[in-house]
Every structure is written in structure tokens, then in C-alpha cells.
Amino acid sequence: MYVVTSEEMRKIDAYAIQKIGLPSLVLMENAGRGAAKAAVSGEQAEIRRWAVLVGKGNNGGDGVAASRHLMEWGFSPTIIYVDNPDSFQGEAAIQRDIAAAFGVPSVIYEEGEVNWADYDGIVDALLGTGSSGAPRKKYASLIIEANESVLPITAMDIPSGLDPDTGQVHTPCIQAERTAALAYTKRGLEQYPGLKQAGEVSICSIGIMADLASEHDVRTFRTDAAMLEKRFGIYHGEPAREADSNKGTYGHVLTAAGTRLMAGAGLMSATASLRIGAGLVTWAVPERVLDNVVGRQPEIMLTAFADEGTGDWSAVKASDVVNVIENKQAAVLGPGMGRWKKDRDWLEKIWKTSSCPLVIDADGLNILSETNFSLWKKRSAPVILTPHPGEMARLCGCSVKEVQQDRIGIARQFAEKNGVVVVLKGARTVTAAPDGSVSINTTGNPKMATGGAGDVLTGVIAGLLAQGFEAESAAVYGVYLHGLAGDEAAQKRSRSRAVAAGDIIDEL
Ligand SMILES: NC(=O)C1=CN([C@@H]2O[C@H](COP(=O)(O)OP(=O)(O)OC[C@H]3O[C@@H](n4cnc5c(N)ncnc54)[C@H](O)[C@@H]3O)[C@@H](O)[C@H]2O)[C@@H](O)CC1
Ligand SMILES: [K+]
Structure with a gap:
């Protein structure tokens, strides 16, 4: 599913109107009808008396159209204009006149004068993709009153007060139960904290073909089964194995991870590679750690690096690691590895002299964040980095807050600049590719926020790489x-x- 910015939406709208010839009044009419339908579907079908909050832009025009459809279907809407509707322009003004002639009741908002007990539900059509900054003046007070009414709110396109592009929540912001996103979902609806304001998001078709987004170079996607199939040819749920295959068909992962006190990181990563279907998995540790890990997972092969008796990665030669990963289809580097004095030279050597696809996490990322690795020689084989927001912040030299305020933008910029795939973890994990494509994940839940879950992810990704998936x-x-x-x-x-x-x- 495509995810658009307000700017991209504007361009696609303009194309639909000017090049395809869809009159903008038709789009607004479709938007109004679609959102009205979303408001009164399912268990909200019983809600009769609707307060429709209308701003002075096209979002407001959509709301006016919605109120007329609600009235046509037997509901009792009242339009609450935030400003005098005499100032309306274009299609919104036309909708205003039709609604008036249709007999839809309307009032002009005055602070504290709405009797919210007169209503059972609210449609929020105050601000849409044309909004900027925090809601001002009467918009702000109307939003506060609507939230305090605790009536169920259906937001038109986005909850008013939400930044449509980053998902940042201004004060105040509508707290919606449902959001009817028009034509496409918006970035702000797909990232926290915006997601929490939007409630249940449905896409409301308004007459714009979904694939127009691709023609307008939209490269942000929400990951679902249809998108996996369309973009990558992945048929999720189909058996992935050919009858005449063997373990050699499914690649070999080398997991270079773990020390004596952090052995679990390597074990979980390697086990995840096994479970996701890699044909063979070898777990490599410093020699002195070997005895501690023997027999932990019998299907995993083990290899040990000379370590001068220390049990630390600091004593392992980079060239030894290169020798071991060279004939593998994927390698995991970093989890539970620790840091040491010349770790940057060590990683640089592996980076430059091996041609194995790399998945780098944890300490591997911390090493990278202290180098200017965009100056390192470009690798022919892919690199996938899997930072959490703290690691991403260190990699970019910014604060965690800045990362979280624009996860899509930060991940995309980093991936493009450095030619790597970035998996920025956290609720709604963002995956950015060097060509600027960004995928927003929708699976997962907060119960997974426990130590080791990231190690499992590295193993899963490496296991898929080994089986021939491109980065x-x-x-x-x-x-x-x-x-x-x-x-x-x-x-x-x-x-x-x-x-x-x-x-x-266990569930992989
Ligand atoms: N052809 C189109 O462009 C279509 C647009 N559609 C609707 O149009 C919306 C975008 O419309 P507009 O571009 O007119 O913009 P909006 O309706 O989102 O808001 C713009 C208006 O709000 C004011 N405003 C902006 N930020 C504010 C703030 N922080 N506080 C108070 N006032 C603020 C602006 O001065 C302007 O008058 C979409 O979200 C969607 O609902 C739909 O009708 C479908 C077709
Ligand atoms: K809105």
C-alpha cells in the first residue's frame, strides 16, 4: 500500500484533475460520501446526531459534503463552521451552498457555546493535508472542546492537529476513533505518535487510481501481503521449498556474535537463521568461548577463532573472520561482540576485503557510528544495518528525539547517502533502501520489547539473504x-x- 506526503498528494490530485479530467468537485463529493460511510459503518451505525466540524479549506469542503450525505441517509447532522463560511472559496463554497439548499442545519462556532449533549458523534473536517503547525485560535479551542466531549470522532483524511508528513502531534490534536484517509494513507497516519491519534485507519477511495502514486514516484509503502507480492514477488504463506532441493539450495549463514557473558546473542541469532530456513548455519566465537556454547543448539555448526586465550573479539584477527565468511551467503556481525581499541580498523578490513552480504547490529553499529564509513570503499555485496533509535541517533550524530520525530526521513537519508539498507527498529519498523524506497512494517507488538528480540531479527534477515532474497x-x-x-x-x-x-x- 502506498503512503504519501501532503506534497505528493497535492501533485497526484492536480494530475487527476488536470490530466485525467476528474473535476475537483467530483473528488470532494466522493471524499465526503466515503468518509460519511466510514463514520456510520459497523457499530457506529446507531449514531444519529452528528456534529460535523468544518474548517475553511478543502478538508472542510469534504466535511460539508459528508454532512449532506449523512442527512440523505436519515442521520441528523449539524455543520459547525469554525469561521464564517462566507469566506469559503472554490469547491468548498459550492458544497456550502448545496448543503444550505439541501437544508443541512449549520452554526458558526463560538467558544463554549456548543452544547455537546446535543450530539452522539463527531466528524472532524477542520484541517487536512493543507494544515501547517499547531491549530490556531478557534481551531484549537474547537478541537479541545471536541476531545473533552468524549464523543466518538471520525477524522476526515487526518485528525486535525496531526502533522500529515511526520506523525508528530501538535497541541491540541483531535483524538479520533476512526480516520477515513482519502485516496491514500498518509505518512503521519503510519508512524507514532500520530497513529495513536488516528484510531482505526481506513482508506477511502475517491476516484484516484492507486497506481497513480507509482507514476508520481511515491516510494514509501506499508508492508502487507499485497505489497510484498507486487514489489518483491513474495507470495507470503506459500510453501517456499522446491521438491528437488537440498540444504545447499538454501544457503549458509555465518553468525559472528557473542562472548562468554553475551553468548545468548549469537545463539538466538543463529537459531533464528536456522528456523527461517537457511540450509546451514555456523556460529563463530572466540576460541575460549567455545566450550561454553558447545551443544547449545545441535543443528548449528560451530567454529572458533584464535583469541590469544582471552575469549574476546579484540584478539580475533579480521582476516580470520574474512576467511570464514568468504564462501557464505550471509554473515551477521556485532551482537554481543563488545568494543575494543582498534575495532574500527577491524571492521573496516572485513567490510573492504570480504564479498559476503553483511547484517550488522549492536556493537557492530556502535563501531560504525565512530567512523566515517561512507568514505570506505563501496562494497559490491549488500550491507543491512539494524539500528534501534539510539543506535540510529549515534550513526547520524543527532538525538534520539530527532530520529523519532522523522523516522522515515532519517532512515531514507542515511540509506541513500551510505548505500546501505537501514532497518530502523521500534513500533512500525522502517526499512529504507539505497534507492530511497521505504517500507513501514505493520506486524509486531509491544510484548516483543525484550532483550534478544533484535538478535532474532538479525538471524531472520541473514537467513533470508542466504536463501537468495536480495537485500x-x-x-x-x-x-x-x-x-x-x-x-x-x-x-x-x-x-x-x-x-x-x-x-x-519458536513461532518462526
Ligand atoms: N483536489 C484536492 O486537492 C482534494 C483535496 N481534498 C481535501 O483537501 C484537504 C486539503 O485541503 P487544503 O489544501 O485546502 O487544506 P486544509 O483544508 O487541510 O486546510 C487549509 C486551511 O486551513 C488553514 N490552516 C492551515 N494550518 C492551520 C492551522 N495550523 N491552524 C488553523 N488554520 C490553519 C489554512 O489557512 C487554509 O485555509 C485534504 O486533506 C482533503 O481532505 C479532497 O477534497 C479531495 C480532493
Ligand atoms: K481532519
């Missing part, structure tokens, strides 16, 4: 599957507060 699809599909497994684990343990990383592995 972006391995990352996007891996994130999707990891979340689905977490959802199943949470469902099975519905009375638990959390799922352990091992529970996620």
Missing part, C-alpha cells in the same frame, strides 16, 4: 515475519506481559 526484500520480509512470529507468540501467551526472544524463534 531490501530480505530486510522488509524479515521484519514482517519477525513481527508476525511475535504476534503469534503474544497470542499464545495472551496472559503474559511480554514474549521472550526464544518465544519469537
Whole structure:
């Protein structure tokens, strides 16, 4: 599913109007009817008396059209104009006149004068994709009153007060129960905290073909089964194995991760690669750690690096790692590895001299964040980085707050600049590819916020790489599957507060 910015939406609207010849009044009419339908569908069908809050732009025009449809269907709408509707222009003015002639009751808002007990539900058509900054003056007071009424609110396109492009929530902002997104979902509806303001989001078709987004170079997507199939040819749910295949068909993952006190990181990553279907998995550790990990997961092969008796990665030669990963189809580097004095040179050597696809996480990312690795020689094989917001902030040299305020923008910029795939973890994980494509994941749940879940993700992605998925699809599909497994684990343990990383592995 395509996810648009307000600017992209404006361009697509203009194209539909000017090049396809769809009159903008028709689009507004469709928007009004669609959103009215969304408001009164399902259990809200019983809501009779609607307050329709109308701003002075096209979002307001949509709301006026919606109120007329509600009246036509036997409901009792009242339009509450935030400003004098005499100032309306274009299609919104036409809708205003039709609604008046139709007999839709209307009032002009005055602070504190709305008797909210006269209504059972609210349609929010104050501000849409043309809004900027926090709602001002009467818009703000009307939003506050609407929220305080605790009536169920259906937002038209976006909840008023939400930044349509970043998902940041201004003060005040409508707290909707439902949002009818017009033509496409918006970035702000797909990222936290905006997501929480929007409630249940449905896409309301207004006469614009979904694929117009692709023609307008929209490259932000929501990951769902249809998108996986369309973009990557992945038929989710189909058996993935050919009858005449063998373990060699499904690739070999090398997991370079874990020390004595953090052995679990390597074990969980390697086990996840196994469960997701890699033909072979080898777990590599410093020699002195070997005895501690023998027999932990019998299907996983083990290899040990000379470590001068320390048990630390600091004593492992980069060239030894390169030798071991060279004939593998994917390698995981970083989880539970620790940091040491010359770790940057160490990682740079592996980066430059190996041709194995790399999944880098945890300490591997911390090493990268202290180098200017965009100056390192470009790799022919792909690199997938899987930072959480703190690691992303260190990689970009900014604050966690800045990362969270624009997760899509930050991940995309970093991926484009450095030629790597970035998986920015967190609720609604964002995967950005070097060509600027961004996929927003929808699977997963907060019970997965436990140590080790990230290690499992590295294993899943590496396991898919080994099976021949190219880098972006391995990352996007891996994130999707990891979340689905977490959802199943949470469902099975519905009375638990959390799922352990091992529970996620069990469901892969
Ligand atoms: N052809 C089109 O462009 C279509 C647009 N549609 C609707 O039009 C909306 C976008 O319409 P507009 O571009 O007119 O913009 P909006 O209706 O979102 O809002 C713009 C108006 O609000 C004011 N405003 C902006 N920020 C404000 C703030 N923070 N506080 C108070 N007032 C503020 C502006 O001065 C302007 O008058 C979409 O969300 C959608 O609902 C639909 O009718 C479908 C077709
Ligand atoms: K709105």
C-alpha cells in the first residue's frame, strides 16, 4: 500500500484533475460520501446526531459534503463552521451552498457555546493535508472542546492537529476513533505518535487510481501481503521449498556474535537463521568461548577463532573472520561482540576485503557510528544495518528525539547517502533502501520489547539473504515475519506481559 506526503498528494490530485479530467468537485463529493460511510459503518451505525466540524479549506469542503450525505441517509447532522463560511472559496463554497439548499442545519462556532449533549458523534473536517503547525485560535479551542466531549470522532483524511508528513502531534490534536484517509494513507497516519491519534485507519477511495502514486514516484509503502507480492514477488504463506532441493539450495549463514557473558546473542541469532530456513548455519566465537556454547543448539555448526586465550573479539584477527565468511551467503556481525581499541580498523578490513552480504547490529553499529564509513570503499555485496533509535541517533550524530520525530526521513537519508539498507527498529519498523524506497512494517507488538528480540531479527534477515532474497526484500520480509512470529507468540501467551526472544524463534 502506498503512503504519501501532503506534497505528493497535492501533485497526484492536480494530475487527476488536470490530466485525467476528474473535476475537483467530483473528488470532494466522493471524499465526503466515503468518509460519511466510514463514520456510520459497523457499530457506529446507531449514531444519529452528528456534529460535523468544518474548517475553511478543502478538508472542510469534504466535511460539508459528508454532512449532506449523512442527512440523505436519515442521520441528523449539524455543520459547525469554525469561521464564517462566507469566506469559503472554490469547491468548498459550492458544497456550502448545496448543503444550505439541501437544508443541512449549520452554526458558526463560538467558544463554549456548543452544547455537546446535543450530539452522539463527531466528524472532524477542520484541517487536512493543507494544515501547517499547531491549530490556531478557534481551531484549537474547537478541537479541545471536541476531545473533552468524549464523543466518538471520525477524522476526515487526518485528525486535525496531526502533522500529515511526520506523525508528530501538535497541541491540541483531535483524538479520533476512526480516520477515513482519502485516496491514500498518509505518512503521519503510519508512524507514532500520530497513529495513536488516528484510531482505526481506513482508506477511502475517491476516484484516484492507486497506481497513480507509482507514476508520481511515491516510494514509501506499508508492508502487507499485497505489497510484498507486487514489489518483491513474495507470495507470503506459500510453501517456499522446491521438491528437488537440498540444504545447499538454501544457503549458509555465518553468525559472528557473542562472548562468554553475551553468548545468548549469537545463539538466538543463529537459531533464528536456522528456523527461517537457511540450509546451514555456523556460529563463530572466540576460541575460549567455545566450550561454553558447545551443544547449545545441535543443528548449528560451530567454529572458533584464535583469541590469544582471552575469549574476546579484540584478539580475533579480521582476516580470520574474512576467511570464514568468504564462501557464505550471509554473515551477521556485532551482537554481543563488545568494543575494543582498534575495532574500527577491524571492521573496516572485513567490510573492504570480504564479498559476503553483511547484517550488522549492536556493537557492530556502535563501531560504525565512530567512523566515517561512507568514505570506505563501496562494497559490491549488500550491507543491512539494524539500528534501534539510539543506535540510529549515534550513526547520524543527532538525538534520539530527532530520529523519532522523522523516522522515515532519517532512515531514507542515511540509506541513500551510505548505500546501505537501514532497518530502523521500534513500533512500525522502517526499512529504507539505497534507492530511497521505504517500507513501514505493520506486524509486531509491544510484548516483543525484550532483550534478544533484535538478535532474532538479525538471524531472520541473514537467513533470508542466504536463501537468495536480495537485500531490501530480505530486510522488509524479515521484519514482517519477525513481527508476525511475535504476534503469534503474544497470542499464545495472551496472559503474559511480554514474549521472550526464544518465544519469537519458536513461532518462526
Ligand atoms: N483536489 C484536492 O486537492 C482534494 C483535496 N481534498 C481535501 O483537501 C484537504 C486539503 O485541503 P487544503 O489544501 O485546502 O487544506 P486544509 O483544508 O487541510 O486546510 C487549509 C486551511 O486551513 C488553514 N490552516 C492551515 N494550518 C492551520 C492551522 N495550523 N491552524 C488553523 N488554520 C490553519 C489554512 O489557512 C487554509 O485555509 C485534504 O486533506 C482533503 O481532505 C479532497 O477534497 C479531495 C480532493
Ligand atoms: K481532519
